[in-house]
Amino acid sequence: MRGGGFGLLPAPLVPLDVSLGESPVFAYAARRLLATVPLFLLATLAVFWLVNEVGDPRDRLATCSTCDQSAYDHLVELYQLEDPIVVRWGNWLGAAVTGDMGEAISQGNEPVMGIVRERAKNTALIAIPAFLLTVVVALGMSVWSAIRQYSASDYLITGVSFIGIAIPTFVLGLALQTLMLWSLKYWDLKPFYVSGMRDDSLLEFFRSAAMPAFTLAFISIGAEARFGRAAMLEVVGSDYIRTARAKGLAERTVIMKHALRNGLVTFVTVWALDFAALVGGALITETVFNWPGLGRLLIGSLFAQDIHLAMAAIFFISGLAIVCNLLADLLYGVIDPRIRFD
C-alpha cells in the first residue's frame, strides 16, 4: 500500500511489508552499481596515472651514493616501471580485485590492505562521532533557524554557519590547539590533548579524539546548517504546514512530525555526501592533530612515493564516496515515495 492522502498531507514512508525483491529499489540499486563500475575503473586509472606522475620512486635513490643497480632494479620490478602505464594499472587492478594490493615499501613491506584497514578504523573513530555531532547539531540549527527566521538567534546561527564554511580546517585546528595552550598556561587546565591518539582508556581516547572530531564537525555543520535552513524554510512555508497549524496541531507536532520529515530529503543527501567527505577529507585535520588515520597515511605515502599504499588509500576513499552517493540516491527514494526508481 502506498500512501495517498488527499494531496494535502505528504505520503507516508514506503511500508515495510513490500519485499525488496519485488521493489524497484533493488533494480535501481543494481543498475546504479553496474553503472558505477566503469566510473570506478576510470577513476582508478586516472588516479593511478596521477600518483605515478607525482614522482618516480627511483628519485629517492638519487642521493644514495652507495646504492647499486640492485636498488633500482628492485623498484623497477616492484612497480613494473618499464611497462606502459595502462599495463601497470591493469596488473594492479587485477591483483587488487583479489584483495592483493601489494606491499608498502614505506612501511617495512607490510601488506597494504592491513595498513589501510587499520588507518581507516582510526579515521572512523573521529569521523563517525563528527558525523553524528554534525547530524544532531546541524539539524537542530536548521530547524531552529527556520522557525525563528530573522530573529537574533537565526542571525547568530547564520553567523556561526558562515564561520564554519569560511574557516580553513587547519586554521580551526590550530586555533583549538592554541585555546588548549592558553588554558594550560593561564589556568593549568588542559581537558583535551592537542596531538596524537591515545587509547589507554576510554577517557584518554575521548580527550585525544574530541578536538579533531570537533574540527571535522564544525566545518560540516556550517554547510549543512545552511542547506538545512533553506530546505526547512521551503517546507515550513508550504500549504500543508499552514493547514496543520490551522487544524490546531501543536507547533512541536507540526515541525517534528510533518515539516522535518519532508525536509529530511535534503539532509539525507547531504549526510551521505558529507560522510564520504569526512572520511576522505580528514587529511588536514589528521595532520594538524597528528591523528594516525587514512588521510595522513595518504599524504605520507605520496611523499614517500609508495605507489601501492597511495593507490590503496585512494581506492578505499573513492569506493566509499561511490557507495555513499549510491546510498544517498537510494535513501532519497525511500524517504520520498514520490520519487520513482525506474
Place this chain on the structure above:
Amino acid sequence: MTKRRLLQLLAVLFAFSLVAAACGDSDSDDSSGDGDSEQQADDGNQTAAEATTTEAPEAPVATEPAAPDVEEGATGGTLIWAHEQEPPDLHLNDPNNNLTVTAWLLQPMLEDLYGISAAVTFYPELLAEEAELVDNGDGTITANYTLRGGLSWSDGEPLTANDVLFTWETIMEEGEPDEEGNPTMVLSYADRTGYDTIIDFTVNSDTEFSITWSAFFAGWKGLFTNVLPSHALPGGAAEAEEALRDWTNAAGDTLPSSGPLVFENWEREVAVTYSVNANYHGSMSPDARNDGLPFVDEVVARFVPDTDAQINALKAEEAHLITAQPQTAFGEEVATDDTFQVATAPGPIFEHWGLNLLNPHLTDPLVREALAYALDKGAVMEFLYTPIFGSALPASGLGNTYWMTNQPQYENHQQEYDGAQTDAAAAKLAEAGYTLNGDGIYEHPERGALTLRVGTTGGNALRELQQQIIQAQLKDAGIDIVIDNVPGAAYFGEKPFSGEALAASSSAGAEGDPTIWDITQFAWVGGPWPGSQSGAYKHTSGFMPYGFVSEDFVTRSDECDATVDDTTRDACYNELNRWVTTLEIDAEDGLFMLPLTQKPTFYAYNKVLLLGAGASPDVNHGGPLANVVDFQLAG
C-alpha cells in the same frame, strides 16, 4: 529519578572527570623517588666545541642553556621526543631505507667500537682504549683492539670479540651468484668499503681481537658501527637481513641492545617505544655527564609530521623534545617563547653552492673567482642564521668542505673571498672579457649574458631565502642569478644527480647532457673522517656532479686515504680542500665549491619538564637520543 535527571547527572559527572583529568595533568608521568639514586650524574667531561686552528675564525661554542639545578633523585618518567619522519623499517643499511631518522632510532640501542664526540672526533665507545695500529711492512696494516671489561647485552649475555667478528662475517657473507654469475651479498649493506679489504680477523680472547687490512684504510675507526648480537641471530646474515627490519629475530624475540635503551614496540605512524637497558654498561662519551643508566624509565619517539603540531605538542607538554628543521619561522617562534629552551650547535652537515664546470661561463676560472668575491657569506650568516642560532655558527661562514669549524683541523681556505668584494669581482670579469650591458649584467661577446641558474630542493624555506639573499648580492656585482628549484628531494634526481648530468660530469661533457643545471645548492654530510668527502669530487666515484675530471686529484686523494699518520693525513685533506675551494692547486678547474655554512643541529625542549638538558645537542647527527642518558624530567 527521571531519565532526564539521570542524563543530567551523568553529564555533570563526565564533565567533572574531564576537569579532574585536565587539572595539572601532563603527558609525562611525574618523576618518582625522593630517595638517593644510583644514577647521580657525574660532573662529566663535557667539552666546548672550540676550533683550534692556525687561521682561527671566531670559535663557535655549542649553545648550552643555563641548566636548571638537577634535583637529586629526579628519576623516572617517560621522555617524549616528537619527530617528523618515520622510517620504513629499522634496517639502516638497506639502500631503500638510508634515512637519518633510522640512524637516530638505532643510536641508543646499538653501540659502536668508536663513538663520535661533540668535537667530531672518534672516542673509544665499546673499546677500553684506542686501538693499536701496526704497519706490518708489507703494505698490510693490523689494528689490535681491546674491548672494555664487563660489556653486556640487555638480555644479560656478555658482549665479546666474537660479536665483532660476527658483525664482519654477517656484512661480508655472500649469497648465491646472480643469473650472470656475479656474486651477491646476503645482508643489504650500504657501503662495505673497509670491510672488504680485511684479510684477517683473529679473536684472541673475549675482549681482545686483531684485524688486518690488505692496505691502510683511513676510515677504519668508522667501521663496526652497530655491533650485532651474535647469540640472538643464529641464522647469520639471512636472519639478520629480516630481523634488523622489525627488530625481531626468527624466534620472535626482540633483538637485545648494547646501548642504554631497549626496543619495546613500534606502533606505525604513532610511536616507537623504548625501555631502559638495566644491564647497560655505561656511556664512554666525553659529552655525557651520566655514566650510568638513563634517568628516565621510558622513551617514546612519537611521529608528528607537521612542524606546527610539534611546536604545539611541546607547548602543551605532550612532548619534551623536538628536532624540527630549523626553518626561520620555527626558529623565531621557538627562540622567543620562554616555554622552550633551544639548543643549537654546528653540525657535520654543510650547505654549499656547487658550480658546474661544464657551463660555458663557469668553465672560466675568472668567472668562478668573480662569483666567490661577490658572494658575501658573512651577510648570509648575519641575515639568516645568526638571528636564529646566535653564536653557534661562525659569523664568517664556512671555508672548508673537509673539516668543519668545530674540528681542530679546520682551516678557512676562502678567507680571500670573504665579504662583498664587488670591485674584485668586476676586475675578474673584465679580465675574462665581460662588459656590463644595459641591464647592468655582465656579458661576454661569445658566451652571452652572465645568467646562471641556481637550484635547490624547493619548499625548504631556509634554503630558498638563502638563494634570494645571494641572488641579490650577485646582482649587485652584475651577475644574473635565476632561481630554478624543483620541489623536495625530486630535485636531485632531476638536476645534478640525474643520469644525464652525472654522465656529462664524469666524462667532461663527452656524454650525457651538461646543460641540465648551472649551480646547485644543497648539503653534504661531514664527519670525523672526512676522506669520504672525496667521493663527491672524484670523477671515478660515479657520484661527482661538478664536471671536475682530474686524475691528479684522484691520485692525491687515494694517497691521502692511504696515509697512516693522522697528522699527515689531516693536512692532506686540507690540501684536497684547497684543490676544490681555491685556484691555488688547480688554476683551471679548482674553485668549484663555495661552502656557505654548517647546518646547525637544533633541538628545542620544554624546560618546564626537562632538566639536565645541558646535554649538548648532538653535533654528529646521531640524533637527540645520543645523549639520552643525561635527560631528566622535572620532579
